[in-house]
Amino acid sequence: MHMHVFKMDDGKEVNPPEGIVLKVEDVMGSHIEDPITFWGQPIELIEDLLKISTALTEICPFAAKVFGDPAPGKIYGGLYSEDQCWYRCNLKKMITNEKCLMTYVDYGNSETLKKSCIVELPEDMQYPGLASRFKLWGLQIPHNQDVTPFDQKIEEKLKQHQETELKLADDLNHAVETKIKSLTNKVEKLRRVRCEFNENHFGDDLSEAVKVITEACLCMLHSMKKLEDTWNEYNCAQETLQACNSMDDVHILIDKRNEVRSSLYAAADEFISEVEKLPIEDRVNVLKSLASSLDAAYGPYEVEHNSNEMFDQFFEWRDNKLQEFNNIKQRTDSSLQLLSEWFSKTMKFFDLNSSASLTSTEVINDVDAVLDQAEQDVCKELEISTTQKDDADIKIICSAFNKAMQMIIKEQDLLLVIQNKYEASIQFKEQVGQWLNSYPSVEDLLSIKRSVKNLKAQLRWKLVEKNNLEDLGSYDQVKVQEMKEEICRLRDDIYEEICREQREYERLGDIVQNWFPELPLLYPEAAIRTYMQSAGLLTDSLERDLFDPEPMKELSSKRPLVCSEIKSQKILLKGYSVDTATEAQMIERAAQYHRAWSVLKEESGLLPILYLFACKSEPVTYVMVPFYPGWCLKTVQAIKPLILEELCKVMQGVAVGLHTLHNLNIIHGALHPHNIFAVNRERGVVGDFDFTKTADQRNIASWMVADKLELVAPEVRNGQPAVPASDVFAYGCLLLWLNFPKNNLKTNSDGTPDVSELSIDPKMLSLVSRMICFNPDDRLRVDQLLEEDDFLKMKKPDIIQEGTKAPAPDEIIMNNVFTNETKSDLLGVDST
CATH class of the missing domain: 2.30.30.140 (SH3 type barrels.)
Incomplete structure (x- = not known):
């Protein structure tokens, strides 16, 4: 205008x-x-x-x-x-x-x-x-x-x-060019979007997962309920038998148990057959893969109390979205098809050699409408394909995902139960199958016991013959030597039979524990219950007289102590005076210690107990352990101190030994240089302790020192009970003693060692300080100690105060400067 x-x-x-x-x-x-x-x-x-x-x-x-x-x-x-x-x-x-x-x-x-x-x-x-x-x-x-x-x-x-x-x-000018260019750009984008369009945009993978979960779900097996009921009935029958002490009732209970056992065998067989027909392993793998892929796409999983209606809502939402999207795609394809037909007609019109008879009106007619419709449909499809889901869509998908994960986890738990019951049923059939038509016998054990008695009688007779021959004054030295060799063979044979006896006890103990709890009641002469209560340590076949003992009275004034050798193995017999009450407590504590050792055995860091046996003529019970003469830590450090690398290996083993005990809530209470063995200067072993005493009684003994360094924790000295942290305190003090053997450490007012003036690696000082602190709750646990990066990576102290050269072994022997303590150290005897 x-x-x-x-x-x-x-x-x-x-x-x-x-x-x-x-x-x-x-x-x-x-x-x-x-x-x-x-x-x-x-x-x-x-x-x-x-x-x-x-x-x-x-x-x-x-x-x-x-x-x-x-x-x-x-x-x-x-x-x-x-x-x-x-x-x-x-x-x-x-x-x-x-x-x-x-x-x-x-x-x-x-x-x-x-x-x-x-x-x-x-x-x-x-x-x-x-x-x-x-x-x-x-x-x-x-x-x-x-x-x-x-x-x-x-x-x-x-x-x-x-x-x-x-x-x-x-x-x-250029109006058509602009319109066509705009449309071609959008079509190019749409082609790219269609190629890259995520098929899971409408939850395709979740939809397939739901079908797999719901259509192929494994439910509770028909035979599984019967198996569980029969197994519970069988366990009750076994427990009743185990508690039975009456010979009048035991046979009735055995018949009932055997009847239930036959039913359980049949139920297990039926369950195994049903499980083996199912694709359990394949299903486990499918569910594991589904859970992983769904969690990656829609996780994390949140526990919701959703009903199966969540799946119905999801499928309804998905069907509507797919229908809308497919309709839009069809309209887009139809619009572009019309545009393609227009371009085809236009090409024919402008081709002067074409025989097609087209008028300009037919070519131009409605071209704007075709272009506009194509652009509108392309834009709509682009918008739907690239628009993010709104909150309502996300809520429906998340609810379906959480319900799917809930069903997957539930079925996985069921499959795990089925697999465990299947393995238990296989094991039950294999082990109990041999007893369906027979009964375990203790005759092998009794036969071994008779063999031991016979060999013992032969040994006693040979000993009498040897003594009588030696009493004659003049005797044939060759014949006496032959008798000694035969006596040695008899002792080895007896020990071998006792080892066989122990293996047979172990076999019978397993049978009693798992299948026949009535055996100890039916065969009291076999003493199976005594064996099991002592964790396999206590035996009545061993006697002190069976050994060729070397008395060690000068080394132990407190209790009988002898060393001997059987089958080329040096052993030590420690005698403890007991009455009826203390003997039961001693056996129980020794059994606990033995069970701790049995978990890792040679890797446990503990000195093993070989046997327990009672003296028939005196109220004394003997503990039989391996003998490591000259390898106790006190002796090693006195004769030839461990170098840094050896020290690290030995104390690592000691820490493992404490960890083994603490895992079963056992407090050692007697950790001192006389009771730690540096076997071959490379393996640290914690020695056994006095099983007749409590941890508190052991922890306040006078030998709980390393030279002048007090190893008893402050809380025990103040009258509080010993705790695992009390062992840690002793361990930390031993590390100080090993690094500063001649240093007269001062003591703080709270009873802890004063380390403020020591020349020691800062990291190691920090570690030791956390072991010897006053409050036991603040001390490192042994498991934490073993996980410390700087544990035992100590450096040699810059200055060893009051250090002196240790005398050579031959100097000690030549000068004959043996004290009772030194002799005990050299032989590796636990002075406790």
Whole structure:
């Protein structure tokens, strides 16, 4: 329109300078505020408007939705409600938390938009709007005049004019090129999206998983309930038999147990047959793979109390989404197919050599509609394919996922139970099958016992013969030597038979424990219960007289102590005076110690107990252990101290020994240099202790010292019970003694060693300090000690105070400076 106008600046009228003639401009009006005020653009900006429109059509469908409230002054993309096209806009004011009054900066009009209709624009779109505010020159609106009808008429005229101008603009150069280019760009993006489109966008993998979970689910087996009931009945029958002490009742209970055992054998056989027909292992692998893939795609799993309706809701949601998506894809394919047919007709029309007779009307007719429909359908498919799921969609998928994981875990638990019961049933059939038609016999054990008695009688007779021959005064030395060799063979044979006896006891103990608890009652002469109560240590076949003992009275004034040799193995016999009560306690404590050793045996870090046996003529019980002469830590350090590498290995083994005991809640209470063995200078072994005493009684003994270093923990000295941390305190003090053997360590007021003036590796000092601290709750546990990175990675101290060269072994022997303590050390005797 050609008119005299004033351009407005921020809503204020700008008066032209006097003497300046107003020029006439070509302006395209886009929005009317009142009869004399409107928004518009100079006609030369029409092409810029078209470029902006094309750019927004490509950018906005894929742009990020606005996050939070729109920022004032920032340019956004807004979806205009009238034509569903994108235009640039900025915030005028917030209406509600979800609605904003936005102004279209290139046209001047405003509209209330939801935040979901506003998107972010890149930096290159952040420039001022093309619309300007204009006012007709020389006109004013009376204050009492109703301008509404006039506004409507003017706006309608301007809208008609705008439509006319837009139509003219559509005819500008390159209009078709711009439209085709826009469409081809979108089709190219759609082709890429279809190739890369995640098939799981609508939960395809979750859908397949739900089908696998629900359709092939393994439920409780028919034979499993019967097996469980019969097994419970069998266990009750076994427990009743085990508690029975009456010979009158035992046979009735045995018959009942055997009847139930036959039923259990049949139930186990039926269960095994049913399980072997099922693809248990395959199902386990399938569920494991499903759980892993679902957790990676939808995790983490949260426990929800969902019903199976969650699956129905998920499938309904999925079917609706797929139907909507497939319909859109079909419309897109149909629109592009129509466009392809138009291009085909156009090619034929422009091919002068083609025989096809087409008119220009047939070629051009409805081409705009075809292009517009194709672009609209392509944009819709792009929008659906790239739009993120809303909260409602996510909630449905998560609920279905959690329900699926719940069912997977439940079935996995069931399959694990089935597998365990299957293995137990196989083992039951294999082990008890041999006893269905027979009964275990103790005859082999009794035969071994008779053999031992016979060999003992032969040994005693030979000993009498040898003594009688020696009493004659003059005797044949060769014959006496032959007798000694035969006596030695008899002793070895007896020991071999006793070892056989122990193995037979072990076999029978297993049978009693698992299958026939009545055996000790039926065969009291076999003493099976005594064997089991002592963890296999106590035997009545051993006697002190069976050995060729070397008395060691000068080394132990407190109890009988002898050493001997059997089958080339040196052993030590420690005698403890007992009465009925202390003997039972001693056997129980020795059995606990032996069970701790049995877990790892040679790797346990403990000195093994070979046997326990009672003296028939005196109230003395003997403990039989291996003998390590010269290998106790006190002796080794006195003769030839361990080098750093050896010391680390030995003390590592000692820590393992304490850990073995503490794992079974056993407190050693007698950890001192006389009771630690550095076997071959490379293996640390913790010696046994006095089983007639409690840990508190052992821990306050006078030998709990290393030279002048007190090894008893402060809490025990203060009258509190010994705890595992008390052993740790002794261990930490031993480490100090090994590093500073001649250093007279001072003692703090709380009874702990003063290490403040020692020259020692800082890391090692920190570690030792946490073992010898006053409060037992603050001390390191042995398992924590073994896990310490710096454990025993000590450096040699820079200064060893009061250090002296240790005498050589031959010097000690030549000077004959044996004290009772030194002799005990050299022989590796536990002075406890």
